[in-house]
Amino acid sequence: MDFDLSEEQRLLKDSVDRLMADRYDFENRQRYAKEPEGWSRALWSAYAELGLLALPFDEAHGGFGGGPVETMTIMEAFGRSLALEPYLATVILGGGLLHHGGSEEQKATHLPQIASGDLRLAFAHTERQSRYDLFDVGTTAQRDGGSFILNGQKSVVLHGDSADKILVTARVAGSRRDRDGIGLFLVDANAPGVSRRGYPTQDGQRAAEVTLESVRVDAENVIGNPEGALPVVEKVTDIAIAALAAEAIGAMDEMLKLTVDYLKTRKQFNTTIGSFQVLQHRSSEMFIALEQGRSMAMFAAMMAQEQNPEERRKAISAAKVQIGRSGRFVGQQAVQLHGGVGMTMEYKVGHLFKRVTMIDTLFGDADHHLSKLAETGGLMAA
Amino acid sequence: MDLRFTDEELAFRDEVREFFRTALPDSIRRKMIEGHHPSKDDLVTWSRILNAKGWAVPHWPVEWGGTGWSPVKQYIFRDELQQAPAPEPLAFGVSMVGPVIYTFGNEDQKRRFLPRIANLDDWWCQGFSEPGAGSDLASLKTTARREGDHYIVNGQKTWTTLAQHADWIFCLARTDSSVKKQEGISFLLIDMKTPGITVRPIQTIDGGHEVNEVFLDDVRVPVENLVGQENKGWDYAKFLLGNERVGIARIGISKARLKRVRELASVERIGDVPLIEIPRFREKLAAVEVELKALEMTQLRVVAAESRREKGKPDPASSILKIKGSEIQQATTELLMEVVGPFAMPYHPEEEGRNEPTDGPDWASTAAPTYFNWRKISIYGGSNEIQKNIIAKAILGF
Incomplete structure (x- = not known):
């Protein structure tokens, strides 16, 4: 039983706190919100330099092997400053899905890019009817040889408008509220058939409605078991x-x-x-x-x-x-x-x-x- | 940061759990589960079992019978004791006057009183509150006038818990009325057999007799029974009250009661459906469990910080433990009464030796009295409103 931060965690906390104190007072925050993507590219680079974007990933993939305590330290500082950047969407959700569900090859391809700040992700799961049930998936993924064809609509995709790639839950088998039969797909945000409508959220952040019309996803972008991603x-x-x-x-x-x-x-x-x-x-x-x-x-x-x-x-x-x-x-x-x-x-x-x-x-x-x-x-x- | 218990702590937990399982007399355990008050004999019996094991006063200095356990182990011990559920050792001795004596008392007092407190040879009660001095304790009026080698004590104490069993009372009395009210108070140890002491029972709304009025009329107290220095009693009292708050969350008691609520709610049915399967009820129960888990983590944070704190300086965060701990304990008594339903109604005066059958299920009779009785816990030990003053002042800096 020990509630103290380790020496390394304390250093991390100090550097994040210092960065936010220097560059993220409330006036700055309101300025960043007016930038084209609704957040600050400059700060995103600063996070990358500090290693925050690589934090939860394994060292083999350019990460620091940080756990939930390290994440907690960063998120608390972000909460205090009302940070706008897509950290949750990219590192925790998108990066987390790849880190915990992806193949060695997928991790090796994408995680270093997240770490360097070059790849932004979003996670599309909510649908009009699903409310908070992650297993309620009406979006479909039809097998087509080794590929899948996705059709459906996802709502309130956090930072879906600025993401380079979107992780999408889609149903490969079973009926809408089955726990089995759900796949997870990494979709290029500019792939044919993907349309996005971005908008501000109540708290000054950004989200998007994402429509998928016959979007082809190749086998290399299927994350984990296509019928058992839940x-x-x-x-x-x-x-x-x-x-x-x-x-x-x-x-x-x-x-x-x-x-x-x-x-x-x-x-x-x-x-x-x-x-x-x-x-x-x-x-x-x-x-x-x-x-x-x-x-x-x-x-x-x-x-x-x-x-x-x-x-x-x-x-x-x-x-x-x-x-x-x-x-x-x-x-x-x-x-x-x-x-x-x-x-x-x-x-x-x-x-x-x-x-x-x-x-x-x-x-x-x-x-x-x-x-x-x-x-x-x-x-x-x- | 690692919030899990270490292997050593887990092994310790198993050891104390096993001890409570085997060493606690069944008749006492039954009373505790069913919400009856343990009798004086029960408490003496149990205290001596603990003392024989060397666990009556784990938090005391080792030379006076303490165990030297870490704050985390102290917490585990207490939590397991409450969940057993076993009676807690008499707080007035082991948690209140004991620490005052070993911290501020002289060697004679330590030798004379501490071993008898540990073994519950002496039953202590607390002479702090007065009719005119509740939350504003420092305004107390009981006086102690020095006359040769005695103090002559006059005044009235109230809310004196279990004074009817007491051998000794520790009292705050005014020894100097010419100075600021906090600066003229002394801490005296008084033998309850001394002429001039009268104890009068107060019946509380649950029908029970826990508290009393204590009248002191020209009571002669030898000066050797003064603790520490004359007129410094307020410092010792603050020390005592701070210690009182630390253990006051009583998370194990709430855990034990929630367990009982869960058990009884799976027996009681509405039509064919056990109460525990009614969403409204089980969500209410789950909500209390969430609050209790949060409090447990808060308690552990305070415990973990304790080893780094200056001795005798209570953590102002312990006011959270008092406020939430009492609110949650009270919420558990409400849930229990709700489970009992219509059979909360019959009133059975709790008398020792009574063995007539109860009306309704035999586990139902204590639900309402416990609910009524438990309203006290947000009042005593510094009312929850006083605790909010402490947070506002000591933490938020108002």
Whole structure:
């Protein structure tokens, strides 16, 4: 039992924190959001230079063999600064799917390109009817010799508009909600038959609707078993949830800090409003929600590497429930305690609130995960 | 960062689990599972079993019977004890006055009191709260006037838990009223047999008799029973209250109760469907489990940080443990009452030696009293509102 960062992890944390402090204050962030892709190419290169884009991959593929704790460290810093770059989409999701599901050759081809910052990925799984069920896949993949022909439509593909390649779940066999029969395909974003419509998301990030019309995918771009990709997809989305939990903690931590600072400086009735007990108590409640969330983000980081998928999924669900609830409370109270200024686009706190709100809707909200957890017998059933 | 227990810690967990499985008398275990209060005899019996094993006061210094376990092992021990479920050793002795004595007391006091606390030869109670001094404890009015080699103590204490069994009471009393209220308080050890002490029971809303009023009327206390320095009692009291918060999350107790809720909810049915399969109920249960897991991780973070903290300085984060720990324990009592359903209604006064059959299933009778009784835990040990003041001040810097 050890909650401390190792020496290497501490160095990583220091360098990420320094980079974000130097180059990612709120004014910069709003500037980056206006760049053509909705994020900063310059920062993307800086991440590559620091090795962040290679972090979770094996050394053989140009990576650093980092685990969920390293990811947590980075994501927390990103959450605090409201980073816009497609780190989750490219490194955690796309890179993770290749890392955990790809062949040696696929990894050797793509992972070094991610590491160098030259390849951006997205993961297309959500469909109009699927809500949060990863196995609910209506997009089809028809065998054609050694290739597959994909047809279907994917929604809310995070950073799908700027991705070079998109990982797509598609059904090779079975009916729409079967757990078996799902394949994972690496599709070139500019391949014939792929059309994309990009748009901003509520939290200032980017996503796309992706339509696939008779898109041919060759055998070399089939990731893993074409009829059994779900376990890898679930594993990687669980890792992504752990990463998002850390990002949410960074955002919540920043909201609490901004709120407490505001309460200590804002004057009404001839005194700082932070002298009022009702506001102090509310801040204490925000702190408790944050720390309970932080505990579960750590738990998620630990359990993301759990080998038993059922145990892993329960733990991740539990963490997502806590993060969803803590995020909602801290976010709503941060805006409330700021008063009118919290409602404005000019001020950071509202953007943090929007980000944690959207994190709740990624890969299953608190209710979704609570009922999943309850269905499978709860967290403590032996 | 590695949040798993080490192999050594896991082996230790198995060892204590096995000990609790075999050493805890079945009659006591049954009472604990069914939500009855252990009797004085139960607690004495169990404390002596623990003491014989050398585990009555694991957190104490080794020379006074401590085990020298790491904070993580201390946590595991406590968690397993609560899950057994076994009665916790009497906190007023082993967690409150014991540490004050070995930290601030003189050698005579240590030799005289500590071994008897460990073996529960002396039953201690706590003389802090007064009718006019609750959350504002420092405003207490009980006085101790020096007269030769005695203090003459006068005043009234209240909410004195299990004073009806007590041999000794540790008291805060005012020895100087001319200074700031925190600076004129002393910490006295008083024999309950001393003339002038009267104990009057207070019945609580669950129908039980746990707490009392204690009246002190010209009680003569030898000066050798002063702990530390005169007028420094407030420092010792703060030390004591900080220690009280650390163990207060009582995660093992909530785990044990949730286990019971789960068991009973698979027996109780609505029509043909076990309650545990009703989505609304099982989601409510799962939600409490999530909060409890988060608290367990928070507790372990505090425990892990403990080895690096200055001795005697409680982590202000332990206020989270108090607040969430009490809220979760209370939530578990609500769930249990919900499982019991209509059979929460019959009232059976808890009297020792009572053996009439209960109305309704025999496991149902304690559900409502436990729920009522457990409202106390967000009040005692510094109410949850006081804890929020502590977080606001000590952590957020208001």
